[in-house]
Amino acid sequence: MGHPPLEFSDCYSDSPDFRERLKCYENELEKTNKFLKDVIKDGNNVINAIKEYSLGVQKFSQTLQSFQFDFIGDTLTDDEMNIAESFREFAGLLQDVEEGRMMLVQNACDLLIKPLEKFRKEQIGFTKTRNHFESTREEMEELMKRMKGSTQICIRHSQQATMEGYLYVQEKWALGVSWIKYYCKYFKDNKQFIMMPVEQKTGTKQTTAHLTLKSCVRRKTDSTDKRFCFDIETNERCSPVLLQAISEVNRKQWMEAMDGKEPVS
Known part of the structure; x- marks a missing residue:
């Protein structure tokens, strides 16, 4: 079964759905890596067994080839000559068969086992992944900084969220207040x-x-001990929901998407 594609924009938003898809890919890679290891191991075992068998057959062929009758007189009997000739012919047939078998084994090793091992190490192994990560990390970090520094809102298709990302939500309990991390989505069309x-x-x-959003207002800095906060009023809750963005730029993006307003002095 196929998996949905991983887009860089999804990597930037780092949503729970993206993490779940990423986990599916990681599990699939682990399963494929294990499968290839088993194929390579079993293939090598078969090849080694065939080589051992072939060596035994070749030794038997050499024994037949070198067989000679000890005889009395000047020459062998007809039966002795026929037997010796049969041994040599059979030894030659065995040698031809084993030469073909060893060519097949060598092809299996060169065209199947070695390419699979190379593919597993270079494309799937954790070492290759780590090296690739190190070589591209600086480039990706710079790109992420540029994306985070952008003040533009990415307006998406109607079936997708206008704005999405991680926010901390203040929740009040009997024994105090806590900040809970949520992954949030806002759809401007229906609020x-x-x-x-x-x-x-x-x-x-x-x-x-x-x-359902009713209004969005930036929270004054001196009214809370948290930075980058804003309040939203909704139809479903009787009191405003206090949210904290991950940065000032991120707060501006959320407020722009929600048509947020500045607090009244």
Whole structure:
């Protein structure tokens, strides 16, 4: 069964769905790596067994080829000559068969086992992946910085979210306040705001929340001990929801997507 493609834009958003797809790819690579290891191991075992068998046959052929009758008189009898000739012919046939067998074994080694081992090490092995990661990390980090520094909102197709990413949500409990990490999506067409929990608290079961946005207002810096915060009002909740973005640029992006306003002085 095929897997959905991994897009760089999904890597940037790092959504739970993307992580799940990435995990599927990792599991598939591990399964493929194990399968190739087993194929290579079993193939080498078969090749070694064939080589051992072939050596035994060739030794037998040489024994037949070198056989000679000890005789009395000047010459061998007709039966003795026929037997010796049969041994030599049979030895020659065995030698031809084993030469063909060894060519087949060598082809299997050169055209199957070695390419599979090379592919496994270079394309699937963790060492190759690590080296590739090191060689491209700086380039990707620079690209990520440019993307994070952009103040533009990526307006997507109607069936996709206008804005999505990780936000921290303030939740009040009987014993105090906590900040819970959610992966959030906002659909501007119908003002739907979806919060998917990514960190489960011990003893509680958090579920995805579907809210309808009424308004969005930037939170004043001096009104909270957290940076990059903004409030949203929704139809489903009687009090505003306090959200924290991952950066000032990210907060501006969320507020722009939600038509957010500045707080009243």
